[in-house]
């Protein structure tokens with residue numbers, strides 16, 4: 621069975637003091653749910669080592685919000701998979717909509733990052749999702765399918781086993797308007813069928829697919845109640861340990 625997985629994407633928030641407090645708070649408040657739910661926090665790069673220390677012996681995983689695909693060298697401003705592992709990261713978010721749409725990352729670049737992360741032994745959280753105009757034009761399935769096919773091109777079934785997909789409709793991110801549980805379930809089901817077609821049913825049945833986009837304590841339970849929603853990738857609500865812990869509790873109780 622798939623273990624629920626709740627990730628906190630802190631984005632470009634916190635500072636050295638609040639990052640440590642938040643990591644500590646998450647570790648404390650979610651300790652009793654960790655046997656039922658996998659949990660990760662993803663601070664900005666510069667706070668990763670401090671957050672790791674603050675997590676201590678907790679089973680809460682540390683994740684980065686991005687990575688570069690090259691191992692080392694003249695790539696000013698970039699951070700490698702090896703560096704992330706060196707500071708204790710287990711997870712890395714790849715292809716987040718803010719990187720696709722603000723930083724203009726392409727599917728080809730995302731594919732290189734995903735491949736490098738898997739090869740390095742990091743667990744990637746691979747984000748996909750449509751824009752509002754794409755949804756309104758009836759293109760959600762086509763857009764998400766293309767992002768997954770291009771993003772996972774050349775990645776074998778064996779390697780794909782470690783991938784978590786996060787479905788994050790762009791119109792729901794940071795807007796307060798979450799996809800309805802039914803809208804999210806429809807896309808999650810479609811993604812699972814696509815993975816079965818691209819790889820095999822066993823891999824699809826075991827793949828963890830998170831929903832992201834204005835997930836909050838008050839909608840976590842109804843989202844998590846859907847059969848193909850295995851977890852949440854949380855932005856704003858992950859910045860308050862109490863809210864994030866409430867969502868982890870909802871996930872533990874829903875499955």
Ligand code: 13P
Pocket residue numbers: 629716788792793794795796832833834835853854855856857
């Ligand atoms: P919000 O939860 O703030 O909408 O952000 C979602 C997200 O982008 C998580 O990666």
